[in-house]
Structure formats: structure tokens, C-alpha cells
Amino acid sequence: MGKEIKMIQLIRGFKDILPGEVELWQQIEKTARSLLEDFGFKEIRIPIMERTELFARSIGEDTDIVEKEMYTFPDRKGDLITLRPEATASVCRSYIQHKLYATDPVRKFYTIGPMFRRERPQKGRYRQFYQINAEIFGVDSPLADVELIFILVTLFSKLSVSDVNAHINSLGCPECRPMFKTALSDFLTSLNENLCSDCVRRKDRNPLRVVDCKVPACRAAMTDAPSIPDYLCPTCDQHFETTQKALSALNVPFVVDKGLVRGLDYYTRTTFEIQTSALGAQNAIAGGGRYDGLIKALGGPDIPATGFAIGLDRLTEIAGSNSTDLVKTPDIFIAALGEKGGSLAFEWNCALCLEGVKAEMEFGDKSLKSQMKRAHRLGAKHVLIVGDNEIKEGKVILRDMDTKDQVLIPIEDVMENIKLKLSVSNIKRE
Numbered sequence: 001m002g003k004e005i006k007m008i009q010l011i012r013g014f015k016d017i018l019p020g021e022v023e024l025w026q027q028i029e030k031t032a033r034s035l036l037e038d039f040g041f042k043e044i045r046i047p048i049m050e051r052t053e054l055f056a057r058s059i060g061e062d063t064d065i066v067e068k069e070m071y072t073f074p075d076r077k078g079d080l081i082t083l084r085p086e087a088t089a090s091v092c093r094s095y096i097q098h099k100l101y102a103t104d105p106v107r108k109f110y111t112i113g114p115m116f117r118r119e120r121p122q123k124g125r126y127r128q129f130y131q132i133n134a135e136i137f138g139v140d141s142p143l144a145d146v147e148l149i150f151i152l153v154t155l156f157s158k159l160s161v162s163d164v165n166a167h168i169n170s171l172g173c174p175e176c177r178p179m180f181k182t183a184l185s186d187f188l189t190s191l192n193e194n195l196c197s198d199c200v201r202r203k204d205r206n207p208l209r210v211v212d213c214k215v216p217a218c219r220a221a222m223t224d225a226p227s228i229p230d231y232l233c234p235t236c237d238q239h240f241e242t243t244q245k246a247l248s249a250l251n252v253p254f255v256v257d258k259g260l261v262r263g264l265d266y267y268t269r270t271t272f273e274i275q276t277s278a279l280g281a282q283n284a285i286a287g288g289g290r291y292d293g294l295i296k297a298l299g300g301p302d303i304p305a306t307g308f309a310i311g312l313d314r315l316t317e318i319a320g321s322n323s324t325d326l327v328k329t330p331d332i333f334i335a336a337l338g339e340k341g342g343s344l345a346f347e348w349n350c351a352l353c354l355e356g357v358k359a360e361m362e363f364g365d366k367s368l369k370s371q372m373k374r375a376h377r378l379g380a381k382h383v384l385i386v387g388d389n390e391i392k393e394g395k396v397i398l399r400d401m402d403t404k405d406q407v408l409i410p411i412e413d414v415m416e417n418i419k420l421k422l423s424v425s426n427i428k429r430e
């Protein structure tokens, strides 16, 4: 007996996106691209791996992402590299490295692709997940933040995702945040409740992370914690006020959520999340905010920035349209019989595909019955039957699979006839 060969499964927290599912992803990406490009965003493609230091410096050493979730390993020369856990740091690195600010600091970029975080997998949370990122560089005005939130809300409405709420908050700036941090540290020191071990460790180094902790005991302990908006300096306060006024003027519903601090250290001033109740625990389908100090902290000029990332996996789980409606079926299936029929069918199949007609055929030698079955299974709208008899008669049969009508088409102008016939029946269908 031969040795049984073990099947190799994919890695936990990773997934395949199969035909039948991928059509919805494509539709969402297409809608997002077109909307972002209408708003002047240009696509940028950045590498999947970067030097670990880029993420440690941007996202923050004391964050969950950097402390426990990054896929980091030494390459063959011993340099530490990381599979990107997010895209913002890389887009900033690229903007600085290529001096994309040189002619005009105001730039809008978007990028779509996979990110990697070694979190505990559950519904809506994967170790490889996909994001649609948008970043605006060089604009200090709150209108840039409002534009981003407006784009998100518009996109979700275009995709018939209705159960969404925009949550916004302000995290202040290097002027006012220290005052808040002091108040928060004092509060944390006075706490008698037990915080989780991460929070005990972080409460002095980075107290903001305690506000963000998801452990129920920590959440309960933080109910009466000081909240950031109460400590904003007049400039940040004004910035946040204008943001809210501009959102209202655009009829974008939002709530001010004083506990929204986000899990990445680079944020300043306005932060936001689009949350839904349709996803259970993983309720954020998009998140973002301002990060005015990051480009400078990464060695670039002092240029403000703001952006967002949408979680594509989560979005596909709640997007309205049914993926099966999006699956493309063949316009025509060519059922061939005999050697001559087979080679004619192959010629026509290639020619039709080049003309944009979705054609399929049977490559092996199968009975007409089995070919008709396959055409049916694929959902082909028409079947063209070409066998030795048809070739002898100089006419092939075109069958409409909906109406079951059959017509004979002369072989010599079969291409023109098919194209004509298909466009006529398409018009009829619309």
C-alpha cells in the first residue's frame, strides 16, 4: 500500500477568497476606486514588507500591534523585517523617500491590499486581512477630515450598507495632550480596581492605551476616567468644532465618542471610526484620523496628514448585494462533436472571447448530452452546437437556453450572426 499523502491546509487566520465570493470584493473595490478617484485620490502601491523600525516608530512601541501582533523575522542577512500590519506608515515613508511633497505638499493617495496582524482569529478578525486606505497629506484644515468621513459614509450608502454610525473624537495635540495625560495618570494611580497586566505595565509609559483596552475589568475601571475633549487647547477645540459643523452641513450623522482613542499612537486631533452593529464584537468597518506629527517623526518635513482604512473583509460580510448575482455566466457555450467540430469550435471560442463575448467550450471529447449538462451548470445563456452533420449541412444550431428556441446559422458568417444574435437578446433582456 502506498503511503497516504497528507493534504496541506492554509494557515490559521488566513483565508482563500474563492470565485463566487471574489465578485463582491471586486465590486466593492471598483466602487471605492471610482469614488476616491472622483475626489482626486491617486493610487499608490507600497511593499508588503518594510523594516520593522518603520512600524515600531509610527504605530508605537507600546501598542498591541507592535508588542504582540506583528509578523517580524530576520531576513537572510539578519535585518529585521515585518509584514505590514497597516499601510499608513508605508505611504508616509514613500512620500518622504520620493520627496512627493517637493512640488506640492498637498497629495491624496489611496492603496488597496492585504495587511497582517497576528491577532486571535474570530468572525471579522483575520491574520491576513484587506484594507482600502486613503491618505491626505499637507492639509491642516478640518475639512480634509470631513471629506474623508463623507467619502466613507457615501461609499457605505452606495454599497447599501445602512447600519453604520460615524464616531468621532479629538485626541488633541502635543500642546494639550500632556495635560490630559497627567490627569489620566493621576486617575490611574488613584484607581483601586485591578487592571489587566498590560494596563498595569502601560499606565505610566502610555496611559492612553489603558483607555483603549478591551478587557471588561479595565473598561469598567475607566468609566469615570477624564476624557480628552475636556482638555483640548483653544486651537484643537476650534478644529474639532469646525469638523462637527462641517459634518452637520453635509448632513453626515455622527456621535462624539469621548472614549475613542484608537489603537495606534500616531494620531492627533480628530480620530474617527465607522461602526456597525451587524458584525458583533468586531464592530469597526473603518477607522482613521489625523496624524500631524508622523511625517516629521519619520524624518520628513513638518507636514500635516489625515487618513482612513476600511476593513474590506468586514465590509464584504455586511455589504448588501448578493455575491451570486455578481457572478458572470458565459454568454455562449460551444458544444462540439467530432474532430472537425472540435477544431472549428476552438477557433470560434478564441475569436468570440477576443470580441468580449464570454464563451466557453468543452475541451475533451464528450457526448452532446454531457456538454448540454455542463452548459446548463455554468448558466450559459446560449449553446452553439457544431458536429459533423452541421458542418456537412453548412449550418450550426444556436439554442437560447431560456426560451429553448433554436435557429440555424450559416457557418460562413457564424461570428457575425452570433454577435448580432447575442446583442439582440441582451437588449431584449434589459
Ligand code: HAM
Binding pocket: 085, 086, 087, 088, 117, 119, 124, 125, 126, 127, 128, 129, 130, 131, 133, 134, 135, 263, 264, 284, 285, 286, 287, 288, 289, 290, 291, 306, 307, 308, 309, 310, 311, 312, 313, 314
Ligand atoms: P485600524 O483601525 O487598525 O486603522 O484598521 C482599520 C480597519 O481595518 C478596522 O476598522 C477594521 O475594519 C480593519 N481591521 C483591522 N484589523 C483587522 C483584522 N485583524 N481583521 C479584519 N479586519 C481588520 C489602521 O490600520 C490605520 N492605518 C487607519 C488609518 C489610515 N489612519 C490614518 N490613515
